[in-house]
Amino acid sequence: MLTVRSIHTYYDSIHALKGVSIHVAEGEIVTLIGANGAGKTTLVHTICGLLKPSRGSIHFYDRPIHVLPPEKIVSLGIALVPEGRQIFSTLSVEVNLEMGAFLYRNENDYAKEMKERMFQRFPVLRKRRHQLAGTLSGGEQQMLAIARALMSKPRLLILDEPSMGLAPLIVAEIFKIIQELREQGTTVLLIEQNARSALAIADRGYVLETGKVVLEGTGEALLEHSEVQRAYLGRETSRNWEV
Amino acid sequence: MRKKDRIVFLFFSLFVGLFPLVVASIKAVSHYIDVMIFAGIFSLVSIGLCLLMGYAGQISLAQAAFMGIGAYCSGILTTHYGWPSSLALMVGLVVTGVVAYGVGVPSLKLKGHYLAMATLGFGMIVHIVLNEEVELTGGPSGLVGISGLGIGNFQISSPFAWYYLVWGCVATVMLFSLNLVRSRIGRAFLAIHADERAAQAMGVDVSNYKVKVFVLSALLASFAGSLYAHYVEFLNPGSFGLMWSIKFVLMVMVGGIQNLWGAVIGTVFLTFLSNEWLHFLADFEVLIYGLILLVIAMFIPQGLVTVVATKLLKKGLRDGA
Numbered sequence: 077m078l079t080v081r082s083i084h085t086y087y088d089s090i091h092a093l094k095g096v097s098i099h100v101a102e103g104e105i106v107t108l109i110g111a112n113g114a115g116k117t118t119l120v121h122t123i124c125g126l127l128k129p130s131r132g133s134i135h136f137y138d139r140p141i142h143v144l145p146p147e148k149i150v151s152l153g154i155a156l157v158p159e160g161r162q163i164f165s166t167l168s169v170e171v172n173l174e175m176g177a178f179l180y181r182n183e184n185d186y187a188k189e190m191k192e193r194m195f196q197r198f199p200v201l202r203k204r205r206h207q208l209a210g211t212l213s214g215g216e217q218q219m220l221a222i223a224r225a226l227m228s229k230p231r232l233l234i235l236d237e238p239s240m241g242l243a244p245l246i247v248a249e250i251f252k253i254i255q256e257l258r259e260q261g262t263t264v265l266l267i268e269q270n271a272r273s274a275l276a277i278a279d280r281g282y283v284l285e286t287g288k289v290v291l292e293g294t295g296e297a298l299l300e301h302s303e304v305q306r307a308y309l310g311r312e313t314s315r316n317w318e319v
Numbered sequence: 320m321r322k323k324d325r326i327v328f329l330f331f332s333l334f335v336g337l338f339p340l341v342v343a344s345i346k347a348v349s350h351y352i353d354v355m356i357f358a359g360i361f362s363l364v365s366i367g368l369c370l371l372m373g374y375a376g377q378i379s380l381a382q383a384a385f386m387g388i389g390a391y392c393s394g395i396l397t398t399h400y401g402w403p404s405s406l407a408l409m410v411g412l413v414v415t416g417v418v419a420y421g422v423g424v425p426s427l428k429l430k431g432h433y434l435a436m437a438t439l440g441f442g443m444i445v446h447i448v449l450n451e452e453v454e455l456t457g458g459p460s461g462l463v464g465i466s467g468l469g470i471g472n473f474q475i476s477s478p479f480a481w482y483y484l485v486w487g488c489v490a491t492v493m494l495f496s497l498n499l500v501r502s503r504i505g506r507a508f509l510a511i512h513a514d515e516r517a518a519q520a521m522g523v524d525v526s527n528y529k530v531k532v533f534v535l536s537a538l539l540a541s542f543a544g545s546l547y548a549h550y551v552e553f554l555n556p557g558s559f560g561l562m563w564s565i566k567f568v569l570m571v572m573v574g575g576i577q578n579l580w581g582a583v584i585g586t587v588f589l590t591f592l593s594n595e596w597l598h599f600l601a602d603f604e605v606l607i608y609g610l611i612l613l614v615i616a617m618f619i620p621q622g623l624v625t626v627v628a629t630k631l632l633k634k635g636l637r638d639g640a
Contacts, residue, residue, distance in 0.1 A: 124520060126520070146522070147519070147522040147523065150521065150522035151522055158516070158517060162514055162517040162520070163517070164513035164517060164518075166513045167509055167513055171506060171509065174506055175506060175507075175518070175523075176521060178503065178506070178510075178523055179522040181503070224521070228521075228522070
């Protein structure tokens with residue numbers, strides 16, 4: 077459904093993406109792992125239209141989207157859960173959710189119905205619906221960010237480091253939610269530094285290093301790959317500590 | 320519109336409707352009608368500024384300039400060219416709209432202090448033009464002999480007629496604005512205010528909405544400016560300088576920056592303060608405004624009306640429980 081073909085993106089004069097190609101098929105969880113500065117977030121922002129690639133193309137259902145502004149890309153069915161969540165902290169939980177359905181013009185019925193679904197899916201949000209989003213805990217904020225993205229019924233959900241800054245128990249819960257979402261038919265592109273958890277639930281994965289894809293394969297294969305184990309899973313340490 | 324808004328609107332209409340009848344019967348304060356007409360005209364500007372500043376989060380120090388453009392369009396077209404006042408008013412709106420769009424597109428790319436500086440610069444340019452284009456504007460000595468407001472043979476002349484016209488306009492604009500901020504578009508403004516990038520990721524066309532609300536606030540200022548010109552029948556560049564732009568910001572801030580009712584109440588309060596209650600301190604005007612701004616910004620940044628309303632609401636809840 078999503079095909080990224082050898083894109084190059086610059087941040088001012090920094091050549092952040094040097095010919096990256098990835099593809100995501102319907103119903104998959106695809107993960108993108110890599111160290112800080114590898115270009116993961118740049119790639120996400122390029123897909124969502126927040127950055128423009130200087131070369132290469134991005135197609136979504138055979139439609140070129142790298143020429144479209146962000147709001148058009150959202151309306152085609154790509155929703156982003158941004159890095160660091162970026163919820164509207166000065167607005168209430170409810171308004172945050174409504175913003176997720178912004179592109180549905182006959183908002184009231186649609187937004188109401190979707191809000192109800194999100195409250196069923198994330199009961200803690202119902203409890204906090206009138207609270208300002210900034211007063212939620214980190215895990216709750218992440219759930220709100222996911223729920224907000226789901227409000228637009230996306231065909232492709234992109235999550236940028238959803239585990240960032242969260243306690244391990246909460247991270248496990250978030251990953252469980254991601255798996256459930258896929259079972260309900262949402263395609264997921266998951267960007268993570270937490271390579272082990274991400275590869276464990278992913279169908280396929282890409283390893284990004286300094287703006288290039290250096291490895292790709294199924295989640296299992298990458299978990300087993302010696303280079304991935306050394307660089308991202310800390311094989312040496314895990315032998316010493318976990319066995 | 321929410322139920323709460325409806326109730327407040329009802330009280331507002333009652334107060335505004337009865338005010339002149341009560342005031343006119345008491346000789347000592349009968350001129351309050353005149354002060355209220357000015358307050359109403361300024362309220363149109365501050366409602367627009369409240370939408371722009373409080374909801375969409377964009378500051379403007381050019382509102383007096385937009386008001387000036389509208390006022391001088393009305394003034395120049397009716398005096399030099401003998402146009403009917405209603406047509407001049409509409410031309411003022413068109414001119415202001417085009418200018419605001421032209422200024423808004425590049426300057427709304429700026430943020431915070433830089434946006435304030437850009438709009439301030441524009442305001443100064445307008446002020447200089449009004450002062451220097453003596454043949455058209457009359458320069459510093461002013462433009463006299465502007466016709467009153469009227470359509471065909473029907474002229475608005477008595478203070479009562481002016482009062483109800485102006486406050487009728489305020490009520491209409493208020494209804495429109497209350498509906499706007501509770502709508503999908505109003506939520507987009509709030510989202511832009513909270514986080515532009517996140518708003519964009521939700522599919523909000525950020526720059527488009529920012530320019531739209533900027534133009535809307537300018538149109539309201541222009542409309543107010545035309546009313547001002549036809550009511551006072553005399554214009555002077557001093558009424559559209561930087562000090563006035565700051566006053567409008569202050570009017571919005573005193574009542575509550577994200578509160579439309581607050582903007583109107585703050586405007587009425589400050590208009591009475593400067594025209595009536597503190598008129599004898601006119602030489603210290605700048606000092607007093609500075610002091611008010613300081614106190615509000617430091618101690619009650621959410622504004623007087625918002626604070627009082629929350630207190631009342633809490634008390635109501637306690638009493639109800």
